[in-house]
Amino acid sequence: MTFIPQPSRLGHPEHADAPQPVSADEAIELLLTLASRNPHSRPRSSAAAHRAAALVRDTIGGLESLQVALTEALVASQDRLLAMKALAKVNFRGLASDEAISQLVEKALVLTDTSAVLLLEANRVAAAAGETSELETWAEVARQGIARAPDELLRTVAGDSAIIGTLDIDTTSTWHVAYFRPVDRPFATTDIPLVEAINSALGVVLAFNELHRREQARATVAREHELASVLAQSVITDELPASETLDIFARATPAALTGGDFYVFGQANDAIWFTVGDVAGKGLPAAMLMTRAVTVCRNTFLAHRNESVIDAFTHIEDELFDYLDDAGVFITLTVGTVEEGSGAVSLVNAGHSPVVYVHDGLAHPVPASLPPMGIVRRRVPGISTFTLSGEDCLIMGSDGLVEQADPKDVMFGYDRFNALCQNTHALPASRIGNTVFEAVAAFAAGTQASDDSTLVVLKHPGVAS
């Protein structure tokens, strides 16, 4: 630092011709000269003046050293600021990628002016930049440094020629970054903010990478779930049994991709087997049980086609009960036959609703005669029997229809359902079915269905509709 004293505005007249000092040393020498010329000064005063001059020189020297240190610090600070800006401007092509990580490690090497940078996942080198010929040696130095201070976020080793940082991120692995410099150019305290900033940036990229991997895994599961749901739902066939005398409608609409509602038909000698069921529960688990129930019903209708309704029901129960008991769920189920010739219906209702028989224009709910399947084994079911003729019809729905809510959270309900059955019973089966679905949808007024909706309509007009 150069100290330039300000010239006095009140300069003494007798010193007007004296040489003007241009440096602190010249100023001090001038003061000493002036002091020695003073006729009143004594020898002791002259010595004191020299001591004062020495003190002033020391002070100025200290200030000059301080100025140099401040300048260096300012330059270093500016360098770090520029490095931080450069770090912030790193443009990743795809943030959540291994390429972005390698790119950032390369950048870290340049920004920290190091010989090598290692990124370690657990104890394995996941990425490296710089002089990689000594990679294994450096990796071992890093591993030992981490082992000595496992809980530290930053640790210096090898005489401060290496810094190892722990990345504080929520991933399945532990991550560390190690920076290496030659031993004659060790790291200083001033390097730490930049190292921390780079570690933070690496942590963000690694966390994004982990999130990306998790999202990919989740998407894979979702795709498999969707495929399983489609497969499960496909067991419900749209093909209705062919009959010269019966008029049949059937539709199952899952609330989500798939559900627990189902219907199954089977052909017997001069009769049609039918079942309408609902597995308690939602989603894929219910759908898996539903596919099992459909298979069991279908097989029962094939293998026991000419047996009684009670026997068929018992076969189905025997096949499903343990399965349901283990899963802790039940199935509401209506199983029955309708004679193609007479229209005579026999059915067992195990906790299923709504089941409505419309006869002579009046709706009669067909009550359950035993609890849903899967709760109590081998209880002898009661049988409901009646005959479909003329405009009579049997309408078997699922609770998703009657429990459909409107925007004010009012349910469609059994009364509306029964009235709808009564009002539409004279229509062909398909028109009854479509009208019921349309009426429920209109009632919902956009309110999302919370459960599957299934409807089977049987009529026996005597001739095919």
Added chain:
Amino acid sequence: MIIRTELEPSRRVVHLVGRFDAHEAPVFRDVVHPLLTAEFTVLHIDLAQVAFVDSTALSELVRLQKAARAVNGEVILVDVSDPVRVILEITELAPLFTIEQTSAESL
């Protein structure tokens, strides 16, 4: 749905308020099932303020009843609201439970 439990020295009572459906079933299972222990084999479920139960909820009650029976206990449904009573009757599940009608004060 709100689930409030009363753990008394002599008995355990669970009060349910609101809609009991598939969305509430997991919480019900987590909260209520552990209340059945070797010491407390009888659970009282207060259904007075339950406005709706769906088949998944019924399935949870049946599952709880099975667990209680397995330890020689039972689930007692108390003050069953009309909507729940109708569903229990339609599905023929009512006979599986002891149903008690009692004054609110006694709970």
